[in-house]
Amino acid sequence: MPIHIVADAPAKLTSVCDILGPTFEVTTELLDAARFRSNGADAIVVSADLRVVENITALRAASRKLVRVPTRIFIIDQRTRLAIVQAYALGATHALVNPVKPAQLLAMLTDIDAPSIVPDETAATTAQEAASAGVASIASMFSAVINGSAINVAGARLAGAGIAESIAENGLSDWLTTVRRHHEGTYQHCLLVTGIAVDFGLSLGMARADIERLYSAAMFHDIGKAGIPLAVLDKPGRLDEAERAMIETHPAAGYHVLKGTPGISAEILDAVRHHHEYLDGSGYPDKLCAESISDIVRVLTISDIFAALIEQRSYKPTMPREKAYEILLDMNGKLERPLVAAFRDVALNR
Ligand SMILES: [Fe+2]
């Protein structure tokens, strides 16, 4: 089986070659001059430090060639969540960390289900790291939709888990401040929704498995916006009728891009399609009524509206959390009353 190896330093090329050379037919390239001529290779091994911007730029530029190779193993230099999510966002199917154990790398090449590394759980997750990993994941899912390539579900889940960890460790207020300070537009919105939904789930005493469902649904909820021009998404001020109609296509569009994607559950599909439905049937796209709207969607919808209200935009002052919560209270009949009441603590105090 032919394997192509790309690394950001000659010593890394040598160490991967030493492991694979005796068993496989290998070709090699240095990343800064790589043309990714992996013609016919069954696997590519990329060994690079993903803290280096030039490495990320080179890998991003090569992504179309890269994803044609079925198995893509990234060997990274740090066992951090950000580096692992970044590897997935750049097209990895598996991730390992230097120094690599030969048996582990060989197992990955012969068994596609071999486990990748998991982040170092003992390291504290700062809000900033979790937000950077979140953006890397959301950016990659948006570009996958635009390019028609595979959406990386594992990366989104890993990034969502990082957000949940950061919220549990540092609280919601820290998350809101960090995200609004460093990120803009749709990415900012998706990070805010995910953090608020997680904190709402924690405050409701949800089980870990439900929190996982919630952050996965939140990470994907607006994926249908990938096809909408930024001029419409980020338009300052009111949208006209045609623009509003375009925005309202995003829940069904998101549902269609995710349908059939391995790892996307029926619950996530339901949440993506129905997060703009209201209990009184006045939402979209399916005008569902209360009995057809699941609990997880109800939680997500409240989190989504609140996040949209408190977003930081360059052209308008940020709405205080108290005012945003009053707007939720005024949405008579549309949101579940007891749930909005339970949201009070998240909205105002956490
Ligand atoms: Fe939405």
Ligand SMILES: [Fe+2]
């Ligand atoms: Fe949203």
